[in-house]
Amino acid sequence: MPTPTLLPKAFFNRDVHAVAPDLIGASLLFNGVGGLIVEVEAYHHTDPAAHSYGGPTVRNAVMFGPPGYAYVYRSYGVHWCVNFVCEPKGSASAVLLRALQPTTGLPAMRRRRGVADDRLLCSGPGKLCEALGVTGKHGGLPLDRAPFALHARAEDLPIVVGPRIGITKAADLPWRYGLAGSRYLSKPFR
């Protein structure tokens, strides 16, 4: 097994469309619990679907900060969703984590989620945060140290792209990236 490489902040200091596919297959642990990233979506400040579209607010302030930090927001008033901020400071782009293949800390994830089926633990942005225990208080934390632990994938993987999920604006842009054939996606790719 090759020694995994811990992702430095510089990894995120690139175009969001370069970072997003490179995250597929990477491993994400949060307080020692997590798995392999199998699905993400890219958002950019010129993108009408992005929270940063239209300028900084209290909620999206982290997106306008430096890359390599976590932007966490509440979705539909109920769920937490986590993003990785990308590109040079100020461009307000981010990658939304949508699904993981669970590998580590399965008992903790099953307990938090209240389900036993591995495929239901992290197959969606809200589920993923619940399984890992990520909440709003973790917004703004750096991604290159605890409680986060991100490692680059060891080899190239087949990546598929498609339109993003659950949005109404710019819904046709193919800015969703996934691991081809994964059983752990929030939804299959067409």
Next chain:
DNA sequence: TATGAGATCAACT
């Protein structure tokens, strides 16, 4: 398999 409602809150009109 597919569609619909409810939960619950911050941003925005």
Next chain:
DNA sequence: GTTGATCTCATAC
């Protein structure tokens, strides 16, 4: 007052 980067459960086909 309305909308949304969601999820779960219920009911219908």
